[in-house]
Amino acid sequence: MSKVCIIGAGLSGLVCGMRLAKAGFDVVILEEMTYPGGLMASTHLGGEYIELLPHHVRRTDKALNALTKELGCDNKLKWYDAFWYGRASRKKVGYFEGGFASLTNLLIQVITDHGGKIFYSVSVSEITTNGEGRYLTSCVFSESRKYEVESDYIIFTGSCRTFVNVSHGLPMSMNMRDQLMNITYHSRICLMMQMRKLPSDAYIQLKFPGQPDTPFARIVNHSACFNDRNYGGQVTYLVGKCQISDPLWVESDQMIMEEYLRAYRKLYPLIKKSDIKSWRLTKVRYAVSEHAPESDLTEPIDGVYVCSSALTRYSTTEVPENRMDTVIALANDICTRITEKEKALHERKEDVIITAI
Numbered sequence: 001m002s003k004v005c006i007i008g009a010g011l012s013g014l015v016c017g018m019r020l021a022k023a024g025f026d027v028v029i030l031e032e033m034t035y036p037g038g039l040m041a042s043t044h045l046g047g048e049y050i051e052l053l054p055h056h057v058r059r060t061d062k063a064l065n066a067l068t069k070e071l072g073c074d075n076k077l078k079w080y081d082a083f084w085y086g087r088a089s090r091k092k093v094g095y096f097e098g099g100f101a102s103l104t105n106l107l108i109q110v111i112t113d114h115g116g117k118i119f120y121s122v123s124v125s126e127i128t129t130n131g132e133g134r135y136l137t138s139c140v141f142s143e144s145r146k147y148e149v150e151s152d153y154i155i156f157t158g159s160c161r162t163f164v165n166v167s168h169g170l171p172m173s174m175n176m177r178d179q180l181m182n183i184t185y186h187s188r189i190c191l192m193m194q195m196r197k198l199p200s201d202a203y204i205q206l207k208f209p210g211q212p213d214t215p216f217a218r219i220v221n222h223s224a225c226f227n228d229r230n231y232g233g234q235v236t237y238l239v240g241k242c243q244i245s246d247p248l249w250v251e252s253d254q255m256i257m258e259e260y261l262r263a264y265r266k267l268y269p270l271i272k273k274s275d276i277k278s279w280r281l282t283k284v285r286y287a288v289s290e291h292a293p294e295s296d297l298t299e300p301i302d303g304v305y306v307c308s309s310a311l312t313r314y315s316t317t318e319v320p321e322n323r324m325d326t327v328i329a330l331a332n333d334i335c336t337r338i339t340e341k342e343k344a345l346h347e348r349k350e351d352v353i354i355t356a357i
């Protein structure tokens, strides 16, 4: 069976890995971090897993809800009444028992049960062709060891810009390269705090009356909606939009935390520094694309796919959103295209054999 090299063990990479490993492909996933999950990666807090960035499921997330059913973890997805301060509305939002790590771990289990392999701490530096119709992915392990994967298909799940930077060796048109490179991204800074108590019971706050200059754009009071679980405190996230040209982006985590905290305490003067039991800062360089491309760029050359949140929609002026549901739908679509291509290839080979006989 043909081999697929998937770059990235975030949600897209894991969904593609699961689908193609189940379809009988030889699957190799290369991830540059030491852990899976990408943007929905989790960490340990107290006796629980929790995401580094705030995540929830919507009732309308068709592809995501279908995936949880398929994996048999829909019974772990619980629905909560969430109050949206700033939009003054209530919504049902979903969260997994055991956090989104439950979903990640199940995907990994299916991949490995079907013979797929996942390598961590491997950064892909170049994708080229081997001159015989296959692709060569060169990567470097964290301890500087080099490694090459030869495959029939490539699925790249990082940002479009990173894809262009690692694919100079591919016979891709200049126009395609430019279109992918022209997709620019907003970055995000997120401060997760474990607190003794939360000053508000709203799940999400989007507006801060009287404080227009807060460095963060939203507060997500995770525990106000999904309870304390076993975190050993109540969890809140302060999420800020940021440009990498912004001086704050290059500041130390400690400095950013202090700036965020100053603004937070202006909103809630009763909060003391001692109310914060622990904190963790996460910076995301390629969080959300600024616009959708004019055409479909998901297969820049035959057999090479870019499964990136920025490419889930094209030919639209709507403001892009990076959502799990749309990246799962794109991953599903790319896997269908690969399996159909593979089927057509086998049928052609069989025809040639019959004609030869």
Ligand SMILES: Cc1cc2nc3c(=O)[nH]c(=O)nc-3n(C[C@H](O)[C@H](O)[C@H](O)COP(=O)(O)OP(=O)(O)OC[C@H]3O[C@@H](n4cnc5c(N)ncnc54)[C@H](O)[C@@H]3O)c2cc1C
Binding pocket: 007, 008, 009, 010, 011, 012, 013, 030, 031, 032, 033, 036, 037, 038, 039, 040, 053, 054, 055, 056, 057, 122, 123, 124, 125, 157, 158, 159, 162, 166, 188, 190, 239, 284, 287, 288, 307, 308, 309, 322, 323, 324, 325, 327
């Ligand atoms: C602050 C924030 C909050 C969010 N909240 C929600 C939410 O509540 N609900 C929702 O539906 N969605 C939410 N999202 C979006 C959701 O996280 C994403 O849609 C989803 O996780 C994207 O998965 P992905 O696999 O496509 O990309 P990523 O998660 O970015 O995965 C790409 C992976 O590729 C790896 N990679 C990149 N380059 C290389 C390389 N050269 N070599 C090796 N590996 C590489 C990266 O390390 C990464 O692990 C949120 C996003 C953000 C930023």
